[in-house]
Amino acid sequence: MFDLRSNPNNLYDLISFDNIRYSAVFEDIKTKDELQNSSLLDVYTASYWPEARDLIDKIYLTYIRPKQNQHNYIQKKHLGKIILHLYVTWFYDPDTCTAINFDNNAYKPDARYNKIKITKSTIEVAKLLIDEGLLGVKGGWQDPKGRGFLTRVWPKDELIKYFEEAKINILDVTFDINRETIILQDIDKTIPKSFTKSGKEKKQPQRPIPYNDNPNTKRMRTILACYNELLRYAHIDVATAEKDYILSVNDYGKERKVFIRPHVTVRRVFNSGSWTKGGRYYGAWWMNCSRIDRQDIFINGNRTVEVDFKATHPMFLYAQEGVNYWEITKGRDPYIIPVPELADYPNFNRYLIKQLMLTALNEDDKQVAFSATRQSVTKENMRHDGTKRPPKDVIEKLDDNFLDKVFDEIRNAHHPIEHFFFTGLASDLQFMDSEITAQIIEHFTEHYIPVLTIHDSYVIEEEFASVLVDVMMASFREVTRILEARMYEGEKKPKPVLERIGNRHTLHNIKVRNELEELSSKAGRTGLKVISKFPMLEYREGFNKETQANLANVKYSSYLGKEQKITQRYFDSYARHTEWIDQGRYKVNLEDEDTLNQLKEFRETIDSKVFNDWLIGHPFYRKDNDPSG
16 A cells, blocks of 8 residues: 655655765755645546556656666556546646655555555655656655655646647546545554643554455445436536635645546545444545535536535434434524623634534544634634634633633533533444435436535535435434434334345436335324424525525524626636537547456456446436437
8 A cells, every 4th residue: 555645753754865866856846835835646546548647658668767777567556546646636737746655665466455556666656757848846845843744746847848848638637537435544553642731642644454345345335336327428617716716724824726527436444454344435527615605516517506404413412312313393493502702703602612612522532622613613613604703802712721611501401411521433424424424326317406515504506405414314324323312212214215236127206205205203293394494494596586496494504695607717617628528538548458357457446247237227328328429
């Protein structure tokens, strides 16, 4: 396996420049902000079309091959990974640097996570490109806070000329077919322990670990294979974006660019060496967008809505305790707990309660939870759609004493679940919401309808909004029943109602089947209504009055009715995607032997029959195979 991230316990990502010309290293020095504007080298970047191979061949034959006694296939393969990543980065933002790990130990063989056999040859090829003057470079460094940063490289004029002359369609640059999408992580015990100022041991970072496949992992990988293929065909973009990126905020409260890439590979990541810890989905650019930017996402040229569960994690715990929170509180927002000092700032009051309550459930130490709350407030304040913090004359600082006082109010308001606070339930709760997301993904993927997930929030084309609400409610019920929540004690167990990939049906009726209205409960109402009688969901965005009427029981956001100005960049992006589809270039070009080998390896890790049956049912494939077409 390989780890392209910086190791927080290494001083730098030290690079030896002994064999590189002085001028190549020290000219074109960039500022700190320019260096921070970077993306990590993604060695899974790939293209299966001749235009990309032509670009790689030209650079290899001109700069790499003359330095070798014979053809070096390994170096050419690694060159291709570097060049394609640099090309994509340059295409979307010429000012973005690429971060590369120059530590040999970062590139290790691994049958599962490094199937493409990326080695330390990455470093050798990068040095050759620097030596030839194709790349500028800034060696790894450490900031005053002790954080290490990887070496940065960027294309110089000579390489940019090759990029400008290349005939590559950016939509033809995607990712390796056999990239692993089911990740199991555990604590990296090779990294020395570190401690907080108070002497408490910090959480150790987790790294991917090997595992043996079983029917469940193969099933999950098959579903993700269908889902990622569906996303690859779809046009997903921010219609109001003037550039190919939008600005968001990272975990340190710093603004960063989120690139609107046409292709993604969504992965599911489990934690702590367990298949019941974590399990959330990662890898798509919309997961890094602010909520206000997600309002402007269009899917296949259509407006979208976003619906999310309200207070998912606390609701899980209430269900475990046999309590339907929404019923006993008559729909009271669990995060509205008055704090006298914040009486004139209700939005911040609610935001602070929410952050404090969630960190208390996630962490096992009060001080760590308080610190995380302060960090999240700082991060939110940096966002253009953030909840603004009151001025200092209202609340000077969010110190532990103040947060402790606020937390006493949380305990009083949520005493049925107070024993769960500070028990470190993050991974357990994430697994529960990830199982709900898994069912929602599978249901809509079976019907070839893209649904974009952001943990417990979902973006879908506007016409399917009311269906999404039904599916969310059904998946919440199914998952909490599977986990034997006490809330359902004494009830008749209903049969599953959501679609499963591979269970073929005659008609593609995307509405949840009638069984939803037949779920029984001891309260004499349908199980669905017991849950959804009160606003368990929050609904954001919306332009269609009929859709809004269908969601009358859902809380609307303050963003409703925001004027959208669709940009020319979006129209160009949509036209490019339409042409790509019309030309049939969404199909993988199988002329290359390496591609065939990757495809064979990929099919061995999934249920090929289920995948093929799903694939041939896709509208694009049905159209291509229609004799009348």
